[in-house]
Amino acid sequence: MPTTTSTPSVQLYSVQDAVAADLPGTLARLAEIGFEHVEPYGFHERAAEYGRALTAAGLTAPSGHAPVLASEAPEAIFDAAAALGMSTLIAPFVPAEHWQTAQQVAGLAERVNRLAALATERGLELGYHNHAWELSTRIAGRHALELFVDHLDPAVVLEVDTYWTAVGGADTPALLSALGDRVRLVHVKDGTLDGDIDAQQPAGSGEVGVPAILAAAPQAIRVIEFDAYAGDVFAGIAQSFTWLAENDR
DSSP: OOOOSSOOEEBGGGGHHHHHHOHHHHHHHHHHHTOSBOBOBSGGGGHHHHHHHHHHHTOBOSEEEOOGGGOSOHHHHHHHHHHTTOSEEEEOOOOGGGSSSHHHHHHHHHHHHHHHHHHHHTTOEEEEEOOSHHHHOEETTEEHHHHHHHHSOTTOEEEEEHHHHHHTTOOHHHHHHHHGGGEEEEEEOBOOTTOOGGGOBSTTSSSSOHHHHHHHOTTSEEEEOOSOOSSOHHHHHHHHHHHHHHHOO
């Protein structure tokens, strides 16, 4: 398998309770596991605090999630991302009801393209992160996400959540191969294919087929994530980190 271009990152939503209680301590624990990078969410609401905590832990944030598509002040979010040294800002969520028709999907892409221009002005890429419904919704026989990509400016990138693509019924390795270099990052998570987030497991332990997924996107930065975890989530993250080191070569 080709070597990836970066060591893994971790989406901080995985440890959201710890982040809320003690951001510096949380980042220090992740650094102790071996992470060099993290992916914050909602960072624009506490950007200065994030900056101090990242520096103290010796971590960087190449990417981050923020609700830029719904924001009335997207410029402020882009400015916060740039100040934290991010290269890619990810729009993390557009509800399922906005993915039902070709017209809706084209309208979403138009909005993303306009915002991508603001990102470019600040030296950033804008990306989109999927859930299951962008795949489970079919329009003219195609996944809604595929139609969305048809309308995107080439500057817009994707962070493919490979758990949710699988839950949504996609052949994830085939999808990743078709999307090619537009896939800048992948969320690596595992579990059952029924979408029960409480049944999520460390990478390589579930039904998602993580090895084939990683092989189909060798260029993409790996971002470990749990939406939920029944055990100690830091232990689960560490297990995924170790599994990637041993299997993603």
